[in-house]
Amino acid sequence: SQQGEEDPQALSIQEGENATMNCSYKTSINNLQWYRQNSGRGLVHLILIRSNEREKHSGRLRVTLDTSKKSSSLLITASRAADTASYFCASTSGGYQKVTFGTGTKLQVIP
Amino acid sequence: EAGVTQSPTHLIKTRGQQATLRCSPISGHTSVYWYQQALGLGLQFLLWYDEGEERNRGNFPPRFSGRQFPNYSSELNVNALELEDSALYLCASSVGQVTGELFFGEGSRLTVL
Numbered sequence: 623s624q625q626g627e628e629d630p631q632a633l634s635i636q637e638g639e640n641a642t643m644n645c646s647y648k649t650s651i652n653n654l655q656w657y658r659q660n661s662g663r664g665l666v667h668l669i670l671i672r673s674n675e676r677e678k679h680s681g682r683l684r685v686t687l688d689t690s691k692k693s694s695s696l697l698i699t700a701s702r703a704a705d706t707a708s709y710f711c712a713s714t715s716g717g718y719q720k721v722t723f724g725t726g727t728k729l730q731v732i733p
Numbered sequence: 734e735a736g737v738t739q740s741p742t743h744l745i746k747t748r749g750q751q752a753t754l755r756c757s758p759i760s761g762h763t764s765v766y767w768y769q770q771a772l773g774l775g776l777q778f779l780l781w782y783d784e785g786e787e788r789n790r791g792n793f794p795p796r797f798s799g800r801q802f803p804n805y806s807s808e809l810n811v812n813a814l815e816l817e818d819s820a821l822y823l824c825a826s827s828v829g830q831v832t833g834e835l836f837f838g839e840g841s842r843l844t845v846l
Contacts, residue, residue, distance in 0.1 A: 655834070657835075657837075662821065662842070663839055663840070664737075664823060664837035664838050664839045664840055665776075665823070665825075665835075665837040666837070667834040667835065670834065710775065712835070720778065720789050721766065721778070721835060723768070723775055723776040723778075724775060725774070725775040
């Protein structure tokens with residue numbers, strides 16, 4: 623079963639607006655990553671945040687991590703039509719580091 | 734630098750047959766991960782190989798198996814195919830145990846009729 627759950631499952635916004643996606647996980651983690659998947663394609667890494675970090679930025683992306691709540695959020699600012707994709711969080715945990723993906727948020731940015 | 738490559742891109746089989754999917758990791762990467770993604774759903778962890786050994790396995794029946802070769806490429810075998818095995822199978826590689834980014838291939842789409 624998936625450790626992570628994301629919400630919303632789907633999000634539709636206008637170009638230029640901000641998009642926020644949330645991810646929850648169940649066990650303690652070493653790090654948490656966010657990936658993007660264009661329809662039916664492979665996943666592309668966006669950003670990684672370590673368990674001792676609270677916030678990280680990369681271009682128009684901002685990720686926060688709250689280990690007390692076992693949750694993370696991904697904010698995409700000033701969205702573009704090209705941001706239309708599914709976004710997945712992935713948590714890494716355990717001695718043999720198992721990478722577990724969330725259920726994903728499908729983002730549609732309307733031009 | 735070549736990325737993770739997977740073959741075949743598409744594969745059509747009938748129930749009861751066997752399917753073999755292949756993955757070549759990025760040069761220098763020793764770990765290979767396999768995931769199953771049914772249509773419109775998230776990624777389910779299948780198998781993790783590192784340095785030729787199976788390190789971890791997801792909650793899948795034994796008819797899902799694989800191996801990693803000395804050159805770190807990997808093969809996923811699915812025996813006695815069932816209709817619900819239809820999915821996109823994604824391979825990813827990393828340098829040893831995952832402390833950072835996973836690099837994904839474009840996937841192999843398996844259709845079971």
